[in-house]
Amino acid sequence: MFKKILIANRGEIALRIIRACKELGIATVSVYSEADEDSLHVRFADEVVCIGPGPSNRSYLNVPSIISAAEVTNSEAIHPGYGFLAENADFAEVCESCGIKFIGPSPHMIANMGDKAFAKAKMEQAGVPIIPGSKGILKSIKEARYIAEEIGFPVILKATAGGGGRGMRIVRSRNELENAYTMARAEAEGAFSNPDLYMEKYFENPRHIEVQIIGDSFDNVVALGERECSIQRKHQKLIEESPSPVVDEKLREEICNAAIKGAKLVNYQSAGTIEFLLDVDRKFYFMEMNTRIQVEHPVTEMVVGMDLMKEQIRVAAGEKLSTISELKLRGHSIECRINAEDPDKGFRPNPGRMEIFHTPGGPGVRVDTHGYAQYQIPPFYDSLIAKVITHGKDRTEAIVRMIRSLEEFVIEGIKTTIPFHLKVLRDPDFQRGEFDTKFIERFMEKL
Numbered sequence: 001m002f003k004k005i006l007i008a009n010r011g012e013i014a015l016r017i018i019r020a021c022k023e024l025g026i027a028t029v030s031v032y033s034e035a036d037e038d039s040l041h042v043r044f045a046d047e048v049v050c051i052g053p054g055p056s057n058r059s060y061l062n063v064p065s066i067i068s069a070a071e072v073t074n075s076e077a078i079h080p081g082y083g084f085l086a087e088n089a090d091f092a093e094v095c096e097s098c099g100i101k102f103i104g105p106s107p108h109m110i111a112n113m114g115d116k117a118f119a120k121a122k123m124e125q126a127g128v129p130i131i132p133g134s135k136g137i138l139k140s141i142k143e144a145r146y147i148a149e150e151i152g153f154p155v156i157l158k159a160t161a162g163g164g165g166r167g168m169r170i171v172r173s174r175n176e177l178e179n180a181y182t183m184a185r186a187e188a189e190g191a192f193s194n195p196d197l198y199m200e201k202y203f204e205n206p207r208h209i210e211v212q213i214i215g216d217s218f219d220n221v222v223a224l225g226e227r228e229c230s231i232q233r234k235h236q237k238l239i240e241e242s243p244s245p246v247v248d249e250k251l252r253e254e255i256c257n258a259a260i261k262g263a264k265l266v267n268y269q270s271a272g273t274i275e276f277l278l279d280v281d282r283k284f285y286f287m288e289m290n291t292r293i294q295v296e297h298p299v300t301e302m303v304v305g306m307d308l309m310k311e312q313i314r315v316a317a318g319e320k321l322s323t324i325s326e327l328k329l330r331g332h333s334i335e336c337r338i339n340a341e342d343p344d345k346g347f348r349p350n351p352g353r354m355e356i357f358h359t360p361g362g363p364g365v366r367v368d369t370h371g372y373a374q375y376q377i378p379p380f381y382d383s384l385i386a387k388v389i390t391h392g393k394d395r396t397e398a399i400v401r402m403i404r405s406l407e408e409f410v411i412e413g414i415k416t417t418i419p420f421h422l423k424v425l426r427d428p429d430f431q432r433g434e435f436d437t438k439f440i441e442r443f444m445e446k447l
């Protein structure tokens with residue numbers, strides 16, 4: 001096992017990694033920006049190194065600074081968390097060439113799965129259902145026209161270097177296609193320095209369901225059930241849960257087996273997520289693979305009864321997966337992401353000082369946060385300030401626990417998304433489990 005790990009992140013996920021390391025007996029090094037001096041990840045690490053000023057590109061994205069920090073502290077490994085450098089193949093490569101273990105899959109895997117058209121081709125090869133569309137990237141507008149006529153409108157153009165909702169364009173009719181194709185290519189070139197696009201049939205009201213997997217270096221891959229992630233706004237997830245209210249035993253077995261087949265074909269080693277689109281007829285299709293530990297990993301931890309972060313670190317150190325058989329899902333878990341945003345002003349970021357910060361507790365409640373009373377939220381980063389995760393014997397109990405937890409949660413000094421979450425949690429369609437990826441859009445019109 002590693003003796004010392006450097007954490008190349010901040011906020012709640014940096015704390016989450018520190019907690020896992022403590023339980024594994026691993027020393028921790030936090031890196032921090034000048035704006036994060038008073039952050040808890042600085043307070044709770046064994047050693048700390050300042051890596052630059054507030055803006056991310058000069059601190060948490062500053063590769064030479066982070067590598068130097070790892071070298072001067074003799075860190076054997078770097079955990080990137082999520083966001084920042086977590087899916088940067090070049091960073092993983094630099095770590096490797098400096099003899100530092102990057103806690104995640106290989107640089108090659110990150111690059112391959114980051115190429116969305118390539119990832120899709122691999123999954124098809126593994127026998128995983130894929131969304132009808134182009135075979136790989138589109139070679140010309142002529143090919144785009146031909147495929148669109150074949151699969152029928154609406155279609156969606158996606159940048160192969162995009163992902164997570166970035167670089168997509170819906171095309172509803174043939175007379176929009178040429179313009180959409182030209183614009184999407186230009187946007188993709190601008191955003192990702194890669195203009196390549198692929199095409200898919202566009203599904204109007206899908207659900208977003210993803211499977212958590214973890215693989216080790218002994219050819220073992222397990223699937224840890226699914227997460228329902230349809231409650232999102234502008235590709236930012238707001239509420240996640242496990243299991244999905246629409247996935248039964250049979251569908252779970254099929255979707256998990258598909259995820260395992262895909263992960264095994266590419267020899268995936270680390271924690272990862274395979275995203276699926278679930279159509280209204282409950283057919284599932286591969287969308288993308290994420291090669292990081294995700295924000296919403298706790299809902300899986302709660303139903304599986306496993307510490308995914310510790311497991312990810314263990315397999316990175318070359319250990320065997322600890323729970324290969326006897327996987328049983330217990331009860332239901334929900335996560336609400338609490339952001340420092342004003343829902344009444346279009347979810348505008350709302351940094352500032354939290355004067356009062358009182359977190360909920362009691363049976364079945366977990367709060368992952370770097371917040372505390374008098375904490376000043378810096379303006380440079382993501383607005384996530386806490387994740388409230390509840391667990392119950394069933395979905396109803398998890399929802400009731402979430403409502404009473406959010407009522408207990410007191411944050412004063414800044415606007416947060418807590419009141420918005422309470423409205424969603426009390427919505428009859430949400431409570432019945434009847435929603436899709438357009439739920440929040442419709443919900444906002446109703447308000």
Ligand code: MV4
Nearest residue numbers: 131156163164165200201202203208287288437
């Ligand atoms: C789609 C889709 C419908 N049809 N692909 C969004 C995130 C990224 N992983 C892919 N996404 C989607 N891909 C096909 N063929 C719907 C989504 C999607 C979405 C699209 C537009 C607006 C909001 C959305 C929310 C979730 C998923």
